[in-house]
Amino acid sequence: MPTAPEQTDLSDKLAAPFNAIVSRHRAALMPMLGGSASAARTSLSNDEAVRKVAVFCYPLLPGIVRLAVKEQVFVHFVMHHRERLLARLTVDTALA
Template sequence: MDETGERAGLGDKLMGPMMSIIDKRRADLVPLLQGGPGQTAQAVLRDDECVRKVASFCYPLLPGLVRLAVKEPVFVDFVMNNREKVLGRLSQPVCA
């Protein structure tokens, strides 16, 4: 399999656990994305430091088998490269 195919497969495997973490830990994650006064959610998503903080927070919450297969730097790169899809969910209002 080529590198692009491997990345796509990795993304498919990581997206589900990441969305589960976001849904369960929203209250803990939103403060990590708080930007300065007047900073919009989109501006925060462009802030590499904020996105890295969220990725570093979420990595230990991944299932153990996923952490065995995917090391933290690879996971952080995944989140950085897919920030709109992964973290955009945090900027959406919670449905009651």
């Protein structure tokens, strides 16, 4: 089980690639979260919708990250940090 400093380090390393994926694949991600910014904000409480986003994004991570971080760990990370990670999607969509 990772220690608190290891968890913080992992969060820092995964957040940037995840944010890049969210920015690049917004059109594919939004239907998984309801299609609009307001529906996406509501969907953040839906574990299945957030899990679909995480599973969709995992193969899009850089190969070196996928070698170091297993899919299950990545999905858990996204589920645990969903508000912070997907806030960018809902805010950017509202502006677009």
